[in-house]
Each structure stands twice: as C-alpha cells, then as structure tokens.
Amino acid sequence: MADKILTSLDPKSQAAARGWSDLTIRNAFIIPTVAFLIIFNIFPLLYSLGYSFTDFRASTSAPANWVGLQNYRELLADDFIWRNFTITAKYVIISVTGQVFVGFGLAMLLNRDIPFKGLITTLLLLPMMLSMAVVGLFWKLLYDPSFGIINYALGLGKFEWLADPDMALYAIAITDIWMWSPFVMLLSLAGLSAVPKHLYEAAEIDRAGTFYTFFRITLPLVLPILMIAIIFRTMEAFKTFDLAYIMASQPTTELISIRLYKMAFLEWQTGKSSAFAYIVLVMVVAITNIYVKYLNKVKER
Amino acid sequence: MAAVQTSSEKLVNRFAIAAVFFALIVMLAPIYWIVSTSVKPRNLATTVPPTIAFEPTVAPYVKTFVRRSQLRGPVPDEEYAAAPWWEQLVLDGGEKVVKTRGGAVRSSGFGPRFKNSLIVATVSTFFAVAMGTLTAYGFSRFRVAGKDDWLFFILSTRMLPPVVVAIPMFLMYRVVGLNDTHLGLIILYTAFNLSFSVWIMKGFIDEIPREYEEAALVDGYTRMQAFFKIVLPEAMTGIAATAVFCFITAWNEYAFALIMTNRNAQTAPPFIPSQIGSGLPDWTVIAASTTMFLIPVAIFTFLLRNHLLRGMSFGAIRK
Numbered sequence: 001m002a003d004k005i006l007t008s009l010d011p012k013s014q015a016a017a018r019g020w021s022d023l024t025i026r027n028a029f030i031i032p033t034v035a036f037l038i039i040f041n042i043f044p045l046l047y048s049l050g051y052s053f054t055d056f057r058a059s060t061s062a063p064a065n066w067v068g069l070q071n072y073r074e075l076l077a078d079d080f081i082w083r084n085f086t087i088t089a090k091y092v093i094i095s096v097t098g099q100v101f102v103g104f105g106l107a108m109l110l111n112r113d114i115p116f117k118g119l120i121t122t123l124l125l126l127p128m129m130l131s132m133a134v135v136g137l138f139w140k141l142l143y144d145p146s147f148g149i150i151n152y153a154l155g156l157g158k159f160e161w162l163a164d165p166d167m168a169l170y171a172i173a174i175t176d177i178w179m180w181s182p183f184v185m186l187l188s189l190a191g192l193s194a195v196p197k198h199l200y201e202a203a204e205i206d207r208a209g210t211f212y213t214f215f216r217i218t219l220p221l222v223l224p225i226l227m228i229a230i231i232f233r234t235m236e237a238f239k240t241f242d243l244a245y246i247m248a249s250q251p252t253t254e255l256i257s258i259r260l261y262k263m264a265f266l267e268w269q270t271g272k273s274s275a276f277a278y279i280v281l282v283m284v285v286a287i288t289n290i291y292v293k294y295l296n297k298v299k300e301r
Numbered sequence: 302m303a304a305v306q307t308s309s310e311k312l313v314n315r316f317a318i319a320a321v322f323f324a325l326i327v328m329l330a331p332i333y334w335i336v337s338t339s340v341k342p343r344n345l346a347t348t349v350p351p352t353i354a355f356e357p358t359v360a361p362y363v364k365t366f367v368r369r370s371q372l373r374g375p376v377p378d379e380e381y382a383a384a385p386w387w388e389q390l391v392l393d394g395g396e397k398v399v400k401t402r403g404g405a406v407r408s409s410g411f412g413p414r415f416k417n418s419l420i421v422a423t424v425s426t427f428f429a430v431a432m433g434t435l436t437a438y439g440f441s442r443f444r445v446a447g448k449d450d451w452l453f454f455i456l457s458t459r460m461l462p463p464v465v466v467a468i469p470m471f472l473m474y475r476v477v478g479l480n481d482t483h484l485g486l487i488i489l490y491t492a493f494n495l496s497f498s499v500w501i502m503k504g505f506i507d508e509i510p511r512e513y514e515e516a517a518l519v520d521g522y523t524r525m526q527a528f529f530k531i532v533l534p535e536a537m538t539g540i541a542a543t544a545v546f547c548f549i550t551a552w553n554e555y556a557f558a559l560i561m562t563n564r565n566a567q568t569a570p571p572f573i574p575s576q577i578g579s580g581l582p583d584w585t586v587i588a589a590s591t592t593m594f595l596i597p598v599a600i601f602t603f604l605l606r607n608h609l610l611r612g613m614s615f616g617a618i619r620k
Contacts, residue, residue, distance in 0.1 A: 029435040033499065042458075045466070047469040126602055131598070137587065141587075149330075225618065239463075242570075280462060284461065284462060
C-alpha cells in the first residue's frame with residue numbers, strides 16, 4: 001500500500017492533489033544533477049574528442065588542423081608511451097599487492113578482542129584520509145638519504161630511495177601502501193566480522209587445521225568484499241598522479257597520468273594529449289564497469 | 302569461539318596484540334615525524350642522526366605565514382628588544398621578516414592559499430551535498446526509467462582521471478575566463494563530489510522507512526513538506542557524514558588545483574610542495590604548513606569514524 005502511493009507518478013495521486021505532483025518533484029530533484037554532470041563532465045569530453053583529431057596547440061594562436069587518426073596512430077606506435085604503460089602496470093601490481101597483504105594481514109590481527117580496538121582502528125585509518133600531494137611531500141623528508149628517519153631506523157646508511165632510478169618506483173609504491181593498506185583493512189574487517197561464528201565452531205569440532213579453516217571458510221567469505229577493495233585500488237593506482245609527480249621526476253617513475261599532464265600542460269600538445277586522454281579513458285571505463293558489477297553483487301547479498 | 306582458551310590460543314592472541322601495537326607505531330610514525338619536525342628549531346630538523354628529543358618552538362608556524370629574508374649582519378640589541386616576540390623568533394633563526402615600506406608584514410602566500418582551500422572546499426561541499434540529497438531522494442522514492450543505468454552514469458563521472466577531464470576544462474575555462482578563479486574550482490569539485498554524494502545519500506535515504514512519509518501525506522502534508530519536515534531531519538546524520546567526506550576530498554585535491562589555478566585562487570595542496578623551491582628547503586616550515594593542513598582532516602576522521610566504511614565503499618557496505 002505505502003509502496004504504491006510513494007512510487008506512483010500518477011498526476012491524480014493523493015499527494016499530488018496538494019502542491020507539486022510527484023512527477024514534477026522527481027524531475028526537479030534529478031534533472032539538475034544529471035544536467036550538471038553532463039555539462040561539466042560529458043560535454044568537455046566530447047569537446048576534447050574533437051581536438052583529438054587535430055594538431056591543436058593551446059599555447060599558440062595557430063588554428064587547429066584536421067589530422068584524422070594520426071594522433072592515435074602515433075601514440076600507439078610510440079615506444080615511450082608503451083613504456084609509460086609498463087611502468088604504470090608495474091606500479092599498480094606492486095602497490096595493490098602490497099596493500100592487500102598488509103591490509104588483510106592487519107584485519108586478521110584486529111579481528112579479535114583487543115584493548116582500545118575502536119581507537120586503534122581509527123588511528124590506523126588516518127593515513128588514507130590525508131592529501132596524496134602532502135603525503136608525497138613529507139615522505140620525501142622521511143626518505144632523505146642523509147637525514148631521513150627511514151634510513152636511520154632501518155640502519156641503511158646513505159641508501160638512495162628516490163634518486164635511484166631503479167628504486168624510486170618501489171619507494172613511491174611503499175608510500176602508497178602505507179597510505180592505502182588501511183582502506184583494504186577497513187573493508188576486510190567488515191568482511192571478516194560478517195563471517196558467521198558457528199562456521200568456525202563447526203570447523204573446530206571437525207578438528208580442521210588453521211590452514212584449512214582459513215582457505216575454506218575465511219577467505220571465500222571475505223573474497224567479494226576484498227575484490228571490491230582490490231578493483232577500487234587498481235583503478236585508483238592506475239590513475240595515480242599526485243604522489244608520483246611530487247615524489248620523483250625520473251623517466252622510470254613516469255606514470256601515464258604524469259606523461260599525459262606533461263604532454264598537455266608542459267609541451268602543450270593539446271590535440272595529441274586529447275587523443276592520449278581518450279585511450280586512457282577507455283581503459284578506465286573498462287575497469288569501472290567491472291567495479292560497479294562487483295559493487296552491485298555485494299549490495300544484493 | 303570456545304569459552305575456554307587453550308594456552309596456545311592465548312599465545313596467538315598475545316602475539317596478535319603485540320603485532321597490532323607494532324603496526325600502529327609504524328603507521329603513525331610518519332605522521333608523528335612531520336608533526337614533531339614542525340616544532341623543531343631549524344638547525345635540528347636535518348641532523349644526522351635524526352634528533353628525537355629537543356625543546357619545541359613555534360618559530361616554524363610564524364615563519365610559515367610571513368615572507369622572510371636572510372640576515373646580513375647582527376641585529377642591534379635595541380632593535381631586537383623592540384621587535385614583538387614572533388619577530389624575535391624569526392631573528393633568532395638568522396632571518397628577518399620582510400615588510401612593506403609602510404611597515405606592514407608581507408605574507409608568504411600560505412595564509413591566502415589556506416583561505417582559498419577553505420572557501421573552495423566549503424562552497425563545493427554545500428552544493429554537492431544539497432544537489433546530491435535531492436537527487437538521491439528522487440532515485441530512492443520514485444520510479445525512474447533505466448534507474449541503474451543513470452546511477453552507473455553518475456558514478457562513472459567520478460572515476461574519470463582528473464588530468465583527462467582537466468584538458469578540455471582548461472580550454473573551456475580559458476574561453477569563459479574561469480581559469481584561476483574560485484568559481485572555476487568550485488564547479489569542478491562540485492561535479493567531482495556530486496556523484497559520490499548521490500550514491501551515499503541514496504543509501505541513507507533508502508534506510509528511512511517510507512511509512513513516515515506516508516503517514517505525513519495522510520495527515521495532509523504535501524510531498525515537499527513531507528520531504529523537508531520528515532525525510533531531511535531523519536537523514537541529518539547521513540548528510541553530515543556525506544558533507545565531511547566531500548569536504549575532505551575537495552580539501553585534499555591536487556591535480557585540478559595545480560592545472561586550473563596559479564595565484565589568485567590557488568589552494569594549499571599545490572602551494573605546500575612549491576615551498577621546497579631551490580636550494581636548501583626549510584623543512585620545519587614545510588612541516589608546519591603540512592601539519593596545519595592535516596589537522597582539519599584528522600579531526601574529521603575522528604568525527605567520521607563510524608561512517609568510514611560506508612563512505613569509502615560508496616555506500617555498498619553498511620554496518
């Protein structure tokens with residue numbers, strides 16, 4: 001009954017007799033938001049789609065010339081761009097794997113009676129709420145080879161973290177792991193606390209080993225939520241800009257977003273960078289699709 | 302679990318508690334270090350080995366806000382004595398406060414950036430939450446053709462990499478003169494947070510029983526009255542949590558601010574790293590500005606602690 005009144009958009013409905021009709025209210029509530037997003041997100045993308053077929057440079061007043069698919073052909077044939085993709089893939093794998101192990105590990109440790117558990121959990125979550133740009137900046141101080149606290153604490157002497165081209169990407173990934181493991185921990189904890197206790201009791205009665213209990217009970221039940229964390233972090237790591245841009249400026253740490261930023265706003269190759277942006281966009285939309293499918297799946301449970 | 306713990310279980314528990322405390326120390330050490338650097342005298346900030354015990358000073362906080370220059374010679378005693386305490390702190394560090402000819406203290410630029418951050422984050426949060434709440438209500442209570450597709454579209458706008466959106470936005474803003482303005486940044490942040498706000502508010506509104514509104518309608522309320530007098534008060538906790546999330550996101554944002562602003566409307570995140578400049582950076586000043594920038598976020602994280610899970614999963618997981 002209630003459902004019928006509230007969802008019907010019948011202009012003669014009970015509520016519509018007074019004041020605005022439900023149809024008007026629905027449209028007035030939804031259309032501005034959708035319009036806003038179309039104007040400020042979709043329209044700009046169409047705008048840059050046009051530019052992606054030109055040799056436009058925003059730094060000059062020269063008119064844009066139509067070049068067809070040349071930008072796309074050049075980009076896909078460019079070895080340097082492929083290197084940016086390889087670097088990004090490596091970065092995503094290292095940082096997401098690290099976050100899953102550290103985050104899930106922390107969640108396993110926390111999933112028991114611990115004094116001040118609420119306070120500890122909140123404190124552990126602090127890093128992920130901070131600004132990536134500012135975190136990158138102060139980790140530079142921590143990583144400093146001569147006076148940095150990390151080398152001192154680990155007894156590494158003058159170890160170069162960010163100046164060494166081979167090490168820099170790992171150093172950035174470690175910072176990302178520090179920052180985002182709490183996110184994986186938070187979601188894993190939710191998954192772990194939802195595992196019914198009687199399953200563990202049954203396993204105990206059956207004298208199942210710790211190993212067996214973990215792989216046959218804990219992991220399968222936590223996996224859907226863990227997958228949300230993994231896909232979300234993959235997407236975010238793929239887009240990383242702030243952290244890497246601030247921490248190091250080596251060719252070995254040039255992630256896709258950084259390459260794109262340089263191409264668009266330092267080299268001012270507006271047309272070509274628009275084409276590049278589109279290639280990146282297609283990849284992000286693909287990951288987003290998977291992500292939303294999982295979100296809905298978990299929601300339905 | 303079994304009521305009686307075996308001795309091996311006790312051992313495992315003890316080990317876990319020790320490990321948790323160790324992890325806590327490791328996770329918080331970087332934050333502790335930046336905060337402690339912000340109250341160090343400059344000469345102790347970059348010592349080898351690092352200085353852990355020292356007498357704290359507020360000099361870095363004073364230096365963050367004022368423009369300074371290197372002292373060329375000793376300061377006459379009477380001039381030192383005449384200076385206010387905070388100027389003396391700067392003089393103690395071998396620098397002097399730069400003043401205009403009229404004697405007014407020159408700003409380092411941090412104060413205005415901090416203010417810009419506050420303005421942009423607050424206004425964009427207001428619009429994102431207001432529009433998001435209305436839209437969430439629309440999707441929660443009314444029949445919408447292709448509802449899931451619209452919601453997916455709304456969410457997908459948030460997933461766009463900032464640099465991808467920034468290229469056309471920069472060109473469009475140049476045409477209409479919105480580059481380096483508060484309004485330009487507010488629009489971008491509102492758009493960015495709007496999708497989040499719709500998703501999370503829909504979850505909160507879904508939880509409010511429809512019977513409340515039905516009863517109000519029967520009592521002679523119009524639908525709008527029912528929304529403002531019944532639904533909004535019920536959704537207040539959710540609105541507050543959403544607002545705090547939106548504020549933190551806008552407050553922390555870097556890429557758009559870097560690309561779209563340079564002086565007039567620049568926010569703190571692009572400014573703080575630019576203090577490194579060339580030569581030897583004064584890490585105490587960077588630490589002080591960083592600490593001031595992080596304090597609001599730390600406070601908000603505590604206020605949000607019960608909603609973090611929900612917020613970070615776009616409302617998919619509720620406790």
